[in-house]
Amino acid sequence: MKIHEFQAKEVFREYKVPVPRGGAVADVDAAARTAASLGKYPVVVKAQIHAGGRGKGGGVKLAQSSEEVKEHAGAILGMNLVTHQTGPEGKTVKKLLIEEGLDIAKELYLSLIVDRETANIMVIASEAGGVEIEEVAASTPEKIIKVQINPLLGIQPYHCRQAAFGLNLPKAAIKPFSSMLTQLYKLFVAYDCSLVEINPLVLTSDDNVIALDAKMDFDDNARFRHQDVVEKYRDLDEEDPLEVEASKYNLNYINMDGNVGNMVNGAGLAMAVMDTIKLAGAEPANFLDVGGGATAEMVENGFRIILSDEKVKGILINIFGGILRCDVLAEGVVAAARNMDVKVPVVVRMEGTNVEEGRRILKESGMKLFTAFDMKDAGEQVARIVG
Numbered sequence: 001m002k003i004h005e006f007q008a009k010e011v012f013r014e015y016k017v018p019v020p021r022g023g024a025v026a027d028v029d030a031a032a033r034t035a036a037s038l039g040k041y042p043v044v045v046k047a048q049i050h051a052g053g054r055g056k057g058g059g060v061k062l063a064q065s066s067e068e069v070k071e072h073a074g075a076i077l078g079m080n081l082v083t084h085q086t087g088p089e090g091k092t093v094k095k096l097l098i099e100e101g102l103d104i105a106k107e108l109y110l111s112l113i114v115d116r117e118t119a120n121i122m123v124i125a126s127e128a129g130g131v132e133i134e135e136v137a138a139s140t141p142e143k144i145i146k147v148q149i150n151p152l153l154g155i156q157p158y159h160c161r162q163a164a165f166g167l168n169l170p171k172a173a174i175k176p177f178s179s180m181l182t183q184l185y186k187l188f189v190a191y192d193c194s195l196v197e198i199n200p201l202v203l204t205s206d207d208n209v210i211a212l213d214a215k216m217d218f219d220d221n222a223r224f225r226h227q228d229v230v231e232k233y234r235d236l237d238e239e240d241p242l243e244v245e246a247s248k249y250n251l252n253y254i255n256m257d258g259n260v261g262n263m264v265n266g267a268g269l270a271m272a273v274m275d276t277i278k279l280a281g282a283e284p285a286n287f288l289d290v291g292g293g294a295t296a297e298m299v300e301n302g303f304r305i306i307l308s309d310e311k312v313k314g315i316l317i318n319i320f321g322g323i324l325r326c327d328v329l330a331e332g333v334v335a336a337a338r339n340m341d342v343k344v345p346v347v348v349r350m351e352g353t354n355v356e357e358g359r360r361i362l363k364e365s366g367m368k369l370f371t372a373f374d375m376k377d378a379g380e381q382v383a384r385i386v387g
Contacts, residue, residue, distance in 0.1 A: 001218045002050045003233040006097045008214035011191070015183040018176075018210045022099030024048065031073035032066050034098040041065060042101035045072040047093040050238040052132070052199075052215070053083030059093065062101065069098070084132075094237060102210060107200035108167055109133055110181070112188045114219075115148065121188065123147040123181065125163045129200035155185040172207040180209055191229065192222035242286075242305055249301040251290055258283025259386050261306035261315040261344075263299070265290050265324065272375065273318045280379035282386050285312050295324070296332030303336045307344070313386040314345050316378055321352025330358035334365045345370060345385045349378035 006024040013019060021038055025031045035043045047059030054060050059081045061072035073096055082090035107129035115122040125145045128136045136143055145166035147159050160178035169177055188196050195217040202212045223230060236244055246253030252267065260282045264270040267289050274284040286306060290298045306312055319329050329350060337346060349372040350358050362369045372378035 001220055001223060001230065001234060002238070003216055003218075003229075004048045004050065004095065004097075004235065004238075005046065005214050006048055006095070007233045008216040009097075009211070011187060011216065012211055012214055015187045017180055017183050017187070018208065019214065020044075020099040020102060020210060020212065022097055025073075025096050025098055026077075026094065028070050028073045028077065031096055031098050032069050035063065035066060035069040038098075038100045040100070043069060044097075044099045044101055045069060045076060046097040046099065047076050047079070047081055048095040048097055049081055049086070049091040049093060050235070051081075051083050051085035051091060053085055054081065057081050057083040057086075059083075073098075091238070102202060102212065103205045104202045104212075105205045106203040107212075108203060108209075109136070109199050110163075110184075110201045111195065111197040111199070112184060112193070113195050118148060119151075120148045121151055121185070123149065123159065123163055123185075125167055127167055129202070131199075133199070149185065151189070154189075155182055169203070169209075170207055173203055173209055176207075177209045180211075191216070192219045192225060193217060194219045242308055245308070246288070246301075246305050249298060251288060251298065251302055251305065253289075253302075253305060254287040255309065256284050256286050257311070258285045259311050259313045260382050261285045261288070261309065261312040263288045263290060263302045263306065263315065263317045263319075265319050269318060269320065273316060273378075276375050276379035277316065277382065280376075280383035282379075282383040285309055296328065296335060299329065299332040300336035300339060303340050303342065307340060307342065312344060314347065314382045315342075316382045317346060317348045317350075318375070318378060319348075319350045319352075321350055321355060321358065325353045326350045326358030327354040327361060330361035333369065334361060334367065337365075337367050337369065342367070344368075345382075347372050347378050347382045347385070349373070349375065 009019045023034045042062050042064050045061045047054050063069040063072050079093050080090040081093050109126040109129040111124045126143050128143045147162050149155050160181050164174045164177050197215040198211045200212050202210050240255045242255050243253050260277050262273050264273050270287050270289045277284045290302055345368045347370045359371050372381055
């Protein structure tokens with residue numbers, strides 16, 4: 001789960017991570033009042049959406065006066081902000097963050113992520129702040145510092161020194177930076193984060209370090225431990241409506257741009273199915289994992305969500321019948337197709353317990369339900385259908 005920058009900075013303040021003074025607003029007059037309360041100009045007017053690259057898209061402006069605050073706030077609020085992370089469709093800006101301007105001596109990059117290869121929490125830092133880290137990695141990889149932290153031992157002073165020396169921080173900034181990094185690590189663990197990112201982390205002229213930006217992603221698998229965070233910070237306006245609907249039924253759904261809807265039990269199998277669809281010359285419209293314990297009700301809800309996408313011209317179902325027997329699946333598919341009055345063709349590939357009985361049920365249903373005998377056959381059939 002992602003949250004807005006202003007929300008992440010609220011969490012930062014709880015952990016005494018320095019951030020600029022400011023506040024979130026939803027209209028022009030509130031923006032002007034918040035700017036005036038900061039007591040000095042310039043101030044920064046920042047669009048609040050769940051995407052990076054806001055500055056390049058015109059969503060971050062510097063204002064030297066109250067009039068400029070109103071001008072920038074009026075222009076940004078309600079705009080369709082397009083960045084490299086939103087895709088061409090963009091996102092509508094509904095909130096702004098008004099913050100004090102800072103005397104910036106240097107911009108840095110700092111993040112913490114889960115390193116799945118080593119099962120560690122990894123600190124990534126770079127002197128090239130204010131730039132997408134992917135761009136730094138591609139053009140100047142030598143500027144990226146990586147510090148591995150064993151979560152069983154936790155962060156130690158030498159981890160902080162390694163990052164600080166790698167960033168070439170002045171001596172006076174090492175202590176405040178070490179304190180900040182230690183608190184960020186505690187925050188990362190306490191909130192079950194998958195990412196905490198500050199880009200840029202700024203070094204001021206008086207050698208203080210301040211999080212000019214803030215990004216936090218929470219691991220959805222740990223969401224049950226943080227219902228307070230969900231209730232306080234989740235912004236459904238920033239999420240795909242179909243993905244929100246799927247989450248109500250414990251379905252793992254991600255909307256995509258193709259025209260082949262697919263339903264699978266197992267994330268790895270879902271990835272393989274999407275590859276199969278592409279190899280056959282078509283494009284997947286979604287990722288939908290109904291899980292190993294899928295029921296007929298979940299299959300029906302999956303159908304309904306897939307068919308809510310007007311781009312879908314055909315559906316591929318690929319199920320391994322273990323916990324869910326193939327005959328039970330087939331009955332669920334037929335019932336769901338009838339209940340939903342499914343108009344598009346459906347290709348079903350199943351293997352496992354009672355597979356022959358499942359295929360018989362599909363064949364005798366009298367509906368547009370086509371049986372495939374392997375992955376390749378399934379992909380080619382559905383590609384021809386949407387062809």
